[in-house]
Amino acid sequence: MNTTNLIATIALLACATGVFSHEKSPHHAPKAAPMKEQKEWGIAGDVKDVRRTIAIRMTDDMRFTPSAITVHEGETVRLRAQNKGKVLHEIVIGTQAELAQHAEMMKKFPAMEHDEPYMAHVRAGGQGDVVWHFNRPGSFDFACLIPGHYQAGMTGTITVLPRKP
Incomplete structure (x- = not known):
């Protein structure tokens, strides 16, 4: 097991332990809004700033x-993932390298929960x-x-055009 996989496994175990111990706690705090984290491909947007919705089947x-x-730098977009199939699908935004690494982790932990703002799990027939x-x-x-x-090719690209001067 390489260092990256070992660290990921330890992190997942730590999260799982924290979740199970929290469930036993008599006091449940409300779930905090996720922190916005700058990623190479952007940052979580605010619904109030959405000017365009792109439906993705x-x-x-x-x-x-x-x-x-294709989107423009500075644009906040709602990507509406519509699952027209009969099995669970998801959409995850990232770099090719990060998506490939995450896909490998998903093979090892297929029931892994997803709650990052750059991904959406969509049940059959849902959005x-x-x-x-x-x-x-x-x-x-x-x-x-x-x-x-x-691995079967369920991928796509997002081109972010530079802001016009």
Whole structure:
């Protein structure tokens, strides 16, 4: 096991231990809003800033439609993932390297919970939203990381065009 996998495994075990011990606690604090963390591909957006919603179909042929999206730097977009299939799918935004690493972790821990603002788990027939502020130009990716889906080609690209001067 390499160092990265060992650290990820320890982190997951620590989180799981914390969750189980919290469930036994008689006092449950309200769930805090997730902290916004700057990522290479942007930062969680505020719904009030959304000016455009992009519907993305997910199907059991392991494809997204559309599979290529273009946005502008500074734009906050709602990605509305619509699962038109009969199995669970998800959409996760990231870099190709991070998505590949996460896909490998999903193979080892397929029931892993997802609650990051740049991902949405979507049950069959349902929909889920990712509200994202694209504050950095570049080419980024999105994928379904359910085991086997990423490997079957369930991926797409997001091109963030630079802000016009």
